[in-house]
Amino acid sequence: MTGRSSRLYGLALAGCCVAVILAAPSAAAAPASTVRFAEAPPPAASGAGSWLWPVSAAPAVIRQFEAPATRYAAGHRGIDLTAPGGTPVVAPADGLVSFSGTVVDRPVLSITYPGGLVSSIEPVIGTVAEGDQVLAGTVIGSVASGGHxxxxxxxxxxxxxxxxxxxxxxxxxxxxxxxxxLEG
Structure with missing residues (x-):
């Protein structure tokens, strides 16, 4: 490259970087009120308290839900349940299988429910396919290996x-x- 074309290339690259930075949403710049992680869904919209455990009757919770401070911060966006490999996995509520396949290095199964809810269970080798209607308690797969x-x-x-x-x-x-x- 000549000196002039090198400078033009550098200016164009810098301009693109500035455009990307200005166009990208900034979690740090967003008011705290716009980044929320709900602890519990509203009962009327979700059927709160009516779902089944996806593995066994009431497995031990190995790791609790930890809401991240912001959308992109560290946290634990679910719960980890005791379930040895091969354990049957059931649909926690009536819904539609929206995904059954591999994400990165582990098998994942997702179900969509009325009211804007979606569950994901991993690692699960599904016995159902995307688009299948499932009823609460129906076996949808088994615990596999992989994941965190x-x-x-x-x-x-x-x-x-x-x-x-x-x-x-x-x-x-x-x-x-x-x-x-309080008494007294």
Whole structure:
């Protein structure tokens, strides 16, 4: 390249970088109120408290839901449940299989439900296909290996209108807290 074409190339590259930076949304610049992670879906829209556990009757929760501070921050966007490889996985509620396949290095199964809810369970080798209607309690696959936990757990995540929520708020066997008045 000549000196002039090299300078023009450099200016064009710098201009593109500035355009990309200005066009990209900035989580740091966004007001805190625009970045939210709901702890629990609204009961009326979600059927909160009516879902089944996706593995066994009430597995141990190995790792809890940890809402990240911002959309792109570290966190744990679901719960990890005890489930050895081969454990049957059931649909937690009536829905439509929206994905069954591999994501990066692990098999994932996602189900879409009325009201804007989507669940994902991994690692799961699905016995259902994308587009299949499933009923709560129907076996949809089995726990496989891969993912971020050992070969003895399944990760269960739920999104409400694209925002991650705590799946425990949807499960039927979870006892709700009851606040009692102070005495005396």
């Amino acid at each position: 936990c050992s070969d003895s757990c399944a990760h269960f995540g739920v999104r409400l209108h694209g925002e991650y929520v705590n799946p425990l708020a949807l499960l039927e066997s979870l006892q709700r807290a009851v606040l009692l008045p």
